[in-house]
Amino acid sequence: MTEPQMRRAPSQKRSRERVDAILATATDMIAKAGSDALRMSELAQRTGISIGSLYQYFPDKSAVVRALAERSNEESRACIAEGLAAAASMEALAGAFASLVDTYYGLFLAEPVIRDIWSAVQADGALRAMEVAESRRNGALLAARLKLLRPQADPARIEATALLVMHLGEATMRLAVSVDRTEGDRLVEAYKRMAIRELTAP
Amino acid sequence: MTEPQMRRAPSQKRSRERVDAILATATDMIAKAGSDALRMSELAQRTGISIGSLYQYFPDKSAVVRALAERSNEESRACIAEGLAAAASMEALAGAFASLVDTYYGLFLAEPVIRDIWSAVQADGALRAMEVAESRRNGALLAARLKLLRPQADPARIEATALLVMHLGEATMRLAVSVDRTEGDRLVEAYKRMAIRELTAP
DNA sequence: GCAAAATGTGAGCAATCCTCGTATTTGTCA
DNA sequence: TGACAAATACGAGGATTGCTCACATTTTGC
Numbered sequence: 001m002t003e004p005q006m007r008r009a010p011s012q013k014r015s016r017e018r019v020d021a022i023l024a025t026a027t028d029m030i031a032k033a034g035s036d037a038l039r040m041s042e043l044a045q046r047t048g049i050s051i052g053s054l055y056q057y058f059p060d061k062s063a064v065v066r067a068l069a070e071r072s073n074e075e076s077r078a079c080i081a082e083g084l085a086a087a088a089s090m091e092a093l094a095g096a097f098a099s100l101v102d103t104y105y106g107l108f109l110a111e112p113v114i115r116d117i118w119s120a121v122q123a124d125g126a127l128r129a130m131e132v133a134e135s136r137r138n139g140a141l142l143a144a145r146l147k148l149l150r151p152q153a154d155p156a157r158i159e160a161t162a163l164l165v166m167h168l169g170e171a172t173m174r175l176a177v178s179v180d181r182t183e184g185d186r187l188v189e190a191y192k193r194m195a196i197r198e199l200t201a202p
Numbered sequence: 203m204t205e206p207q208m209r210r211a212p213s214q215k216r217s218r219e220r221v222d223a224i225l226a227t228a229t230d231m232i233a234k235a236g237s238d239a240l241r242m243s244e245l246a247q248r249t250g251i252s253i254g255s256l257y258q259y260f261p262d263k264s265a266v267v268r269a270l271a272e273r274s275n276e277e278s279r280a281c282i283a284e285g286l287a288a289a290a291s292m293e294a295l296a297g298a299f300a301s302l303v304d305t306y307y308g309l310f311l312a313e314p315v316i317r318d319i320w321s322a323v324q325a326d327g328a329l330r331a332m333e334v335a336e337s338r339r340n341g342a343l344l345a346a347r348l349k350l351l352r353p354q355a356d357p358a359r360i361e362a363t364a365l366l367v368m369h370l371g372e373a374t375m376r377l378a379v380s381v382d383r384t385e386g387d388r389l390v391e392a393y394k395r396m397a398i399r400e401l402t403a404p
Numbered sequence: 405g406c407a408a409a410a411t412g413t414g415a416g417c418a419a420t421c422c423t424c425g426t427a428t429t430t431g432t433c434a
Numbered sequence: 435t436g437a438c439a440a441a442t443a444c445g446a447g448g449a450t451t452g453c454t455c456a457c458a459t460t461t462t463g464c
Contacts, residue, residue, distance in 0.1 A: 015442095036327035040421060050444045055422065122324045125238035132380055160388035164374065164396075171373035172366065178334055186362035194366075194400045198392065201399075217411095242452060252413045257453065405464100412459065421450085428443065434436090 019057055022047050023071070026064055031113035035120035038064070062127055065120045069127070072114055073134050076104065080138055084145050093145055094196045101169065101195075105188050108177045115177055118170075135170060139163035146199065165195045221259055224249050225273070228266055233315035237322035240266070264329055267322045271329070274316055275336050278306065282340055286347050295347055296398045303371065303397075307390050310379045317379055320372075337372065341365035348401065367397045 025047040029038055040061055044054040058064045083100040087093035108114055121127045143162035147155060172191040176184035227249045231240055242263055246256040260266045285302040289295035310316055323329045345364035349357060374393040378386035 034327065039419095051422080052424085052444050053442075056442070059422095061421070119324075119327075119330065122321075123327070125236060125321075125325070128321065129380075132377065135377070156385075157388060157392075160385060161392045163385075164377070164389050164392045167377050168370045168373055168393075171370055175334065175337070175366070175369050178331075183358075183362060183365075186359060187366050190359075190363045190366045190400065191370075193403075194396045197399055197403075198396045201395075241450095253453080254413050254455085255411075258411070261453095263452065407464095408462085410459105410461070413455105413457085415455100417452105417454075419450105419452085421448105423448075424446100426444080426446105428441105430439100430441070432437100432439085434438105 015057065018047075018049065018053075019067075022049075022054065022057060022064070023067055026068060027113060027117075030068070030116045030120060035116045035123060038120065040064075062124050065117070065124055066127055066130065068117050069121045069130055072117055073130075073137075077134075077137060077141070079103065081141050084141055087145055087149075090149055090200050093149060094200055097142075097196060097199065098192050101188060101192050104169070105173060105176065105184075108173045109181075109184075112177060115174055118174065131170070132167070135163055135167035138166040142166060142199075161198060165199065169195065217259065220249075220251065220255075221269075224251075224256065224259060224266070225269055228270060229315060229319075232270075232318045232322060237318045237325060240322065242266075264326050267319070267326055268329055268332065270319050271323050271332055274319055275332075275339075278309075279336075279339060279343070281305065283343050286343055289347055289351075292351055292402050295351060296402055299344075299398060299401065300394050303390060303394050306371070307375060307378060307386075310375050311383075311386075314379060317376055320376065333372070334369070337365055337369035340368040340371075344368060344401075363400060367401065371397065 022043065026038060026043055029043065029046070038061070040054060041051055043064070044051040047054070058067070080100060083096050083103070084093070087096045118131070121130050139159065139162040142165065143155075143159045146153070146158045146162060150158065169191065172187060176187045179187070224245065228240060228245055231245065231248070240263070242256060243253055245266070246253040249256070260269070282302060285298050285305070286295070289298045320333070323332055341361065341364040344367065345357075345361045348355070348360045348364060352360065371393065374389060378389045381389070
């Protein structure tokens with residue numbers, strides 16, 4: 001799942017370690033020098049394998065970036081699912097949402113490499129659709145809760161709202177961590193207000 | 203202004219035509235084959251000039267993409283400034299904002315190349331900051347109006363809200379044109395509701 | 405009409421992704 | 435264990451593409 005594009009199915013254990021090592025090196029390179037600094041030859045060298053071996057684990061550079069992004073997405077998604085699971089009322093949902101936003105913002109601040117991974121995704125034409133797909137998955141989690149809490153509302157409208165709120169959440173995070181901390185905090189607060197008002201509106 | 207990175211200041215007229223021709227070809231290439239399909243050699247050939255001449259007008263590929271984006275941004279900005287200029291009350295501002303969003307959405311639908319130009323900007327590490335810079339400029343236009351209408355509100359908070367609303371507007375447009383029309387319309391409606399509520403909130 | 409400055413040209417350099425023929429390791433069976 | 439086969443590792447080099455630079459051509463100023 002995390003590495004869906006492997007060239008062959010290898011003798012599990014060692015190759016799994018190899019893949020982990022490759023992704024760790026890649027994360028490191030991106031964290032230290034930005035999303036444009038990922039060179040396949042350097043990635044191989046720093047991981048301690050040859051370029052040929054690297055291409056046995058990942059069919060191309062996009063696959064490396066995709067694996068990084070999917071790992072990160074899976075974490076966030078699990079976090080979102082868990083955070084929303086308990087919300088049994090509109091007020092609880094608003095609270096859960098607010099604290100999810102805070103958590104995610106904290107994560108972005110603590111590990112700016114997440115933003116760089118997203119940059120790498122957007123820099124790759126073959127991967128740009130990932131962002132919408134991920135917003136859609138997260139939106140579906142939120143929409144499921146909303147439908148429970150508002151059984152008579154228009155489902156299509158709920159879905160659109162949930163998708164938008166999740167997508168704009170990502171956009172807000174990326175904006176917030178690219179400005180200074182004070183302003184970033186204000187942006188996140190404004191986003192929370194907007195999103196929660198829309199979610200709890202009649 | 204539109205081509206701020208020219209190699210030398212040339213004998214105005216012909217070079218201006220040349221630059222226009224280059225940008226027209228570039229727009230065409232991006233519109234037809236996506237933001238990753240811009241090849242400097244092909245751009246030169248299709249414009250009818252040599253690769254060397256192309257590099258006399260633009261120092262590198264980023265400069266071409268930047269010129270495209272700046273043209274597009276200048277148009278939008280003028281449109282936004284004009285749309286907001288007349289708003290002398292909170293209600294009028296809300297109305298002006300709503301119709302600006304509709305206009306911009308219509309523009310995106312009619313000319314999808316705008317989205318591809320933004321993709322090209324994001325694909326280029328040297329240009330990614332343009333997006334925030336543009337949101338900031340547009341946010342400043344909106345903030346100026348809001349400050350007039352709410353003299354006693356916290357200016358920093360107004361600025362953050364305006365920046366966020368403009369930035370999320372861009373994000374919404376790009377999302378909306380990448381899904382089917384019905385859903386896109388719903389997304390834009392939801393964005394308008396959210397933004398206007400936040401702008402007109404106490 | 406000529407020299408000098410400005411502009412045009414395209415072969416080729418450099419960086420980078422990725423392939424493919426070969427070498428090495430691992431697994432299996434007598 | 436030894437020998438053979440299958441899986442894995444290797445890295446030189448092919449292919450693409452951004453960009454340079456030495457030279458050719460055109461324009462300008464007198």
